[in-house]
Amino acid sequence: MMGDAEKTQLEEMLMCPVCQDIFRDPRQLPCGHSMCMGCLESLMDHSSDIPFRCPDCRTFFGQIMGWCCSVCGS
Ligand SMILES: [Zn+2]
Numbered sequence: 001m002m003g004d005a006e007k008t009q010l011e012e013m014l015m016c017p018v019c020q021d022i023f024r025d026p027r028q029l030p031c032g033h034s035m036c037m038g039c040l041e042s043l044m045d046h047s048s049d050i051p052f053r054c055p056d057c058r059t060f061f062g063q064i065m066g067w068c069c070s071v072c073g074s
C-alpha cells in the first residue's frame, strides 16, 4: 500500500502540469517547476506579446528567452 502511494507521488512529480503526462525532455523553470520542452515552446508561442507565466505557480518570467538560451546552451 505504501509502495502505491509512493509511486503516485513520484508520478505526480514527473507529471507535466501542461499536458498532464509524463515529462518529455523536461525543462526546469526558475521557480523550480518543470514542464516538457514542447509544452514550454507552445506556451511561449501563445504568449509572445506577454510575459511567459508558469502554469503551476503563475509566476511571470519576462526574460524567458534569455533564460531559455542559458539552459539550452545555445
Ligand atoms: Zn508537457
Ligand SMILES: [Zn+2]
Pocket (backbone or CB within 6 Å): 029, 031, 032, 033, 054, 055, 056, 057, 058, 059
Ligand atoms: Zn512555477
